[in-house]
Amino acid sequence: MTDITYLGHSAFLVETGGKRLLFDPFLSGNPLAADIDISTIKADYILITHGHGDHMADAETIAKACQATIISSYEVVTWFENRGVKGHPMNLGGKWKFDFGTVKYVSGVHSSMLPDGSYGGPSGGFVIWNDSDCFYHAGDTALTLDMKLIPITCPTLQFAILPVGDNFTMGYEDAVHAADYIQCDTVIGCHFDSFGFIKIDHKAAEEEFKNAGKKLILPTAGQKIQL
Numbered sequence: 001m002t003d004i005t006y007l008g009h010s011a012f013l014v015e016t017g018g019k020r021l022l023f024d025p026f027l028s029g030n031p032l033a034a035d036i037d038i039s040t041i042k043a044d045y046i047l048i049t050h051g052h053g054d055h056m057a058d059a060e061t062i063a064k065a066c067q068a069t070i071i072s073s074y075e076v077v078t079w080f081e082n083r084g085v086k087g088h089p090m091n092l093g094g095k096w097k098f099d100f101g102t103v104k105y106v107s108g109v110h111s112s113m114l115p116d117g118s119y120g121g122p123s124g125g126f127v128i129w130n131d132s133d134c135f136y137h138a139g140d141t142a143l144t145l146d147m148k149l150i151p152i153t154c155p156t157l158q159f160a161i162l163p164v165g166d167n168f169t170m171g172y173e174d175a176v177h178a179a180d181y182i183q184c185d186t187v188i189g190c191h192f193d194s195f196g197f198i199k200i201d202h203k204a205a206e207e208e209f210k211n212a213g214k215k216l217i218l219p220t221a222g223q224k225i226q227l
C-alpha cells in the first residue's frame with residue numbers, strides 16, 4: 001500500500017521505502033492548490049521531471065526548508081546546486097539505487113528550459129521501485145513508443161501518473177494507449193485543469209479509460225490516495 005498525496009498539477013508526495021518523495025512541486029503559482037501551505041510539506045527528496053516552472057517553482061524553497069536532495073537531469077540539478085541546493089544528477093536511461101529504492105530516469109517527449117532561459121537538459125519521467133512499490137511518474141510527455149521499454153526494463157507497475165490535459169502534453173485519449181504500452185491499468189491523471197489550455201472533461205476522460213478496461217483517477221489538490 002502506497003500513500004500518495006496529490007498537490008495539484010503534476011505535484012505529488014509519495015511515501016515509499018521509508019522516505020518522502022516530492023514530485024514536480026508547483027503550488028504557489030497554482031490557484032487550484034491555494035489551500036495547501038507549502039511550509040507544511042516535508043520531503044526527503046524532490047524529483048523534478050524537467051525544467052519548466054510548473055514543475056519546479058517551489059523546489060528551491062522546499063529543498064532548503066527540508067534539506068531535501070533534488071533528483072533530476074544533470075542540467076536541472078547543476079542549476080539548483082549553483083543556488084545552494086544539493087542534488088543527484090541523472091540522464092535518460094540511467095538508474096541509481098537510493099536509500100528508498102531504485103530510480104530510473106526514462107525518456108519523455110517534451111521540452112525543458114530553466115527559469116533564467118538556460119538549457120534544462122532532457123525532459124523525462126521516473127520509474128521508482130523497491131521491495132513493496134513500483135510506479136511511474138511520466139512528467140510532461142507526448143505518447144511515445146519508448147514507453148513500451150518500461151515493462152521490459154522495470155518491474156511490474158502498480159500504478160502510473162500520466163499527463164492527461166492535452167495541448168502541452170498528451171491528452172487522455174493518448175494516455176489510454178500509454179497505459180497499454182506500460183502495461184498498467186491504474187492511472188492517476190495529472191497536468192489537467194490548472195490553466196486554460198488544459199481544462200478537461202472529467203467524465204469523458206474517465207469513460208475513455210473505463211472503456212479500455214482501465215481506471216483513471218482524477219484527484220483534487222490535497223487529496224490522499226492509497227494504492
Ligand code: NI
Binds near residue numbers: 050055140
Ligand atoms: Ni513542461
Ligand code: MN
Binds near residue numbers: 054055140168191
Ligand atoms: Mn508542464
